[in-house]
Amino acid sequence: MTDLSAAGAGDRARAVSVKDVAAEAGVSVGTVSNVLNRPEKVSTSTREHVLAVIDELGFVRNDAARQLRAGSNHAVGMVVLDVRNPFFTDVARGVEERLAEHRRPLILGNSGQDADREQMLLDLFEEQRVSGLLVSPVGGVLPRLRRLRDRGTAVVAVDRRLDSSEFSSVAVDDRLGGRIAVQHLLDQGRRRIAFVGGPRGLTQVEHRYEGAAAAVADTDGATLRLVVTGIMDAAAGRHGAEDLLADDGDRPDAIFAANDLVALGVLQALTLAGVSVPDEIAIIGYDDIDFAASAAIPLSSVRQPREQLGAVAADLLMATIEDPTRAAEDVVLEPSLVVRRSTQP
Amino acid sequence: MTDLSAAGAGDRARAVSVKDVAAEAGVSVGTVSNVLNRPEKVSTSTREHVLAVIDELGFVRNDAARQLRAGSNHAVGMVVLDVRNPFFTDVARGVEERLAEHRRPLILGNSGQDADREQMLLDLFEEQRVSGLLVSPVGGVLPRLRRLRDRGTAVVAVDRRLDSSEFSSVAVDDRLGGRIAVQHLLDQGRRRIAFVGGPRGLTQVEHRYEGAAAAVADTDGATLRLVVTGIMDAAAGRHGAEDLLADDGDRPDAIFAANDLVALGVLQALTLAGVSVPDEIAIIGYDDIDFAASAAIPLSSVRQPREQLGAVAADLLMATIEDPTRAAEDVVLEPSLVVRRSTQP
DNA sequence: CTGAAAGCGCTTACAG
């Protein structure tokens, strides 16, 4: 139609810019920008004409340029502990859905519970000047988060609170969750409890352990044994269970796995070793991921309201983006017990 | 140390820019940029001094500005069919790991098998001028992908090939996979096969069905029945199985579920209805996600080499980014049969 | 309602 299109397919044409649109439409670039950003400022006829040209030329706004002027990216970054764990992807989906209502894209990064990868992702998000950041911190990132905040990025901690009252957080009460899980095992008459989870230093896990210990302390004759794992996946559960079985002087009669992936691994190892679940050893997991219900022996678990966790996190983040001076707030959600066959014949 | 730092914590300070670094270090902004991008062009002493200042001031490069000059983002975008399906997150992890070797971040978007959301994500990635894009297309996005390519974005299709030889792709042979699955059921003596999957139009699923139909056509007395679902999750499987059971005139003796999530749902519904698996009805799934092995009845499945799928996709993408004129290439990987208890007593 | 101009924070030839 115009000479511009002669550059056409084949050779990697320079992208169409506002300038091209303006030239073709016979208006100034400012007007093109206004059509895009404040359409009410432009007369109907100009607007429609410009829109038609945009469509004809296949113009797509360059977000980098826009951001550079606007000062910040409208995307939100999220650092997730483990993308392969359905619990986290469910939380992320809760976030994503809420953010979609504000037309803000979510950029997901996976720390894999590794402090170095977490750093790299924070670098990336800082370079990108994301407007908001959701983290489940692994390493000591407080100074880092402060710098991000000072630079104008809203920060909200997900799934644990920070050791500081400067940032909002949403978390589930893990001490209560740990207590609920073990209290249930004790109520079933179990006394020799083993806790399988890790790694050491991961707050969520430590709290679950503390809750477990509190429940055990309240019960005569009950004992709690700790098996520390690395990243909590099924393999960690298998190894943990094998360790417990190898040492057969004092076999537990119940295992509390710090998440469902570990519980599933424990279940596999016990089944393979011919140990009957729950008769000889009961198992309870944590998170209540969808797969818990369809496990070989349906798994009892402590349910975390994961979609709600995501939604509340997104809400807090949006509120902080809109008002950076907003007071920090720690939201604590409650876990609940889900009983299935792995703890109850 | 300098007056700049007086702006300090508390008020949202303007971000430290190259200009600030240059001023503090007593060099020009060009030199600061060179320290960052071509350190070999700068003398050791200047470099070290500038680096020290960068550290002291907490300078972090603004990626938007950098991108604007460079013309494209070094990040890679990926549109995934369903983040809640472990198959896709495993593929994504394969991609992520390979990309990490090139220090390129992966931005994940979730289409949820919805053509509109797919469009939105492509808009986003186009605005961001990502250097590469990995898609498992849902809608008719060919013109869109062409435009992205003409704009300089490398595009590779994942998990299916495009109806065009212009773009590279990596996929697993789904016809073969469908055939393998159903041939296995036939070999076990099953004859009344039901296929549960969907939605209609999703290439992967159609191919699996075609493979299934081919196997059935080769066998005397075998029949194949189709139950179409929407998004393939456990709920879809439950509903599909309920439909099959309701119509008890002609109950199948085997079900081929087009993915493991659906298979797990089918298994739940059958168990709930008191149907014995595999005696009365055998079940085989597709993907061989980790959870297949730990299901209530361990699930037979067709294994797709998912990490390899991700790695090959990342390699093709990197090659295309480095050489945009590179000829398109369709890589086809082979699926394999994994037999467990759900098809074999 | 529309246009001309400045400027966001970088990188990149080009001189020196």
Added chain:
DNA sequence: CTGAAAGCGCTTACAG
């Protein structure tokens, strides 16, 4: 080896 200057593609007051 270093500096001065142009320019990437937008948005945003400011005039008119």
